[in-house]
Amino acid sequence: MSLAYRIVFECPNGHNINLQKKCGSVSLSEAKAIKLFGNEELSCPKCGWHGKASGVRLLRILPFNWILAAAT
Numbered sequence: 001m002s003l004a005y006r007i008v009f010e011c012p013n014g015h016n017i018n019l020q021k022k023c024g025s026v027s028l029s030e031a032k033a034i035k036l037f038g039n040e041e042l043s044c045p046k047c048g049w050h051g052k053a054s055g056v057r058l059l060r061i062l063p064f065n066w067i068l069a070a071a072t
């Protein structure tokens, strides 16, 4: 079982964008998440916006089990 995080960002038009990442760290703060994933390219499934994760608002960090998540 490996720990992973679903990080929810908000696109400039107010939609949620989910980013799923494996992470060895047991606790991930918002500041740490931005540091680690700020360079990730996001794209909004609803309006087509895309850009860097560091340029948008981080809404939530949700830890989950990667193995279970892979099946969904």
Ligand SMILES: [Zn+2]
Pocket (backbone or CB within 6 Å): 011, 012, 013, 014, 015, 044, 045, 046, 047, 048, 049
């Ligand atoms: Zn959007």
